[in-house]
Amino acid sequence: MIKAYAKIVVKGSPISKSNFKLSNLNGRSILPYNSGKYHDRYALYEEEIAYSARLQNPNVVLTESLVAILKVYYKSRKRHPDTTNIPKSIFDGIEKSGIIINDAQIRRLIIEEFYDSKDPRFELELFGESTYYMNYDIHHRESYCEPIEYTPPSNKKSQGLKAITPKPIEKSTHICEVCGKPIVKQEEIISANKGKTLICRSCFKKLF
Incomplete structure (x- = not known):
């Protein structure tokens, strides 16, 4: 077999x-x-x-x-x-x-x-x-085992449940991740990775 x-x-x-x-x-x-x-x-x-x-x-x-x-x-x-x-x-x-x-x-x-x-x-x-x-089985331990504890990242500890308002991004800070040039026009911006990565339309076309 x-x-x-x-x-x-x-x-x-x-x-x-x-x-x-x-x-x-x-x-x-x-x-x-x-x-x-x-x-x-x-x-x-x-x-x-x-x-x-x-x-x-x-x-x-x-x-x-x-x-x-x-x-x-x-x-x-x-x-x-x-x-x-x-x-x-x-x-x-x-x-x-x-x-x-x-x-x-x-x-x-x-x-x-x-x-x-x-x-x-x-x-x-x-x-x-x-x-x-x-x-698969889940068993109760016969003896105590020290737990592995997890805590929030330091940048989140002080935030609690407060709403966070993102700061507006100025046009001058839009930089293409590929060519490094400023992107002036909004329609020329291609965003990826949840907005963390910005690529100009010209460089985006060259990738394919």
Whole structure:
């Protein structure tokens, strides 16, 4: 019996693109990789995942529904992305590899967070539901374990529930992230990453 299974290990600190959005003139979401800007890393990371996945699983194509176990190993306990936002980048990369048809195949997913300062990485195992099934249990600890506490970032502690009114952005502060030139006309501004990234229409067209 052929068992539907694949395992992918990608070295390096996992990254998330959950808050990054950039669209072309037709409204289609895109991921630039050669603009020379910081956000190129999202597309390059997906390409790295796709290459590693295919190299580690030659001739494997999983077409059925899947169970996924994702283990994420961060370099630091204090500074790392939200683990719940990590899977999107990973599964988009796996889909690009051709090992799966679509990330909608993932019907069950367990994510575990670990720390490894010397070897940050993620390890993903995919199991076909025709030959594998998942069991999981939650148990009460027999002995007390020191909790890992989380606190709000320092810039939010003093804000409480007060409404924050964003300061208006002056026209002179609109700078294209690609060419570095001021953008004078409002209609020439292309925004991405929830308004954090501004690109002039001329540079935007050159990306495609």
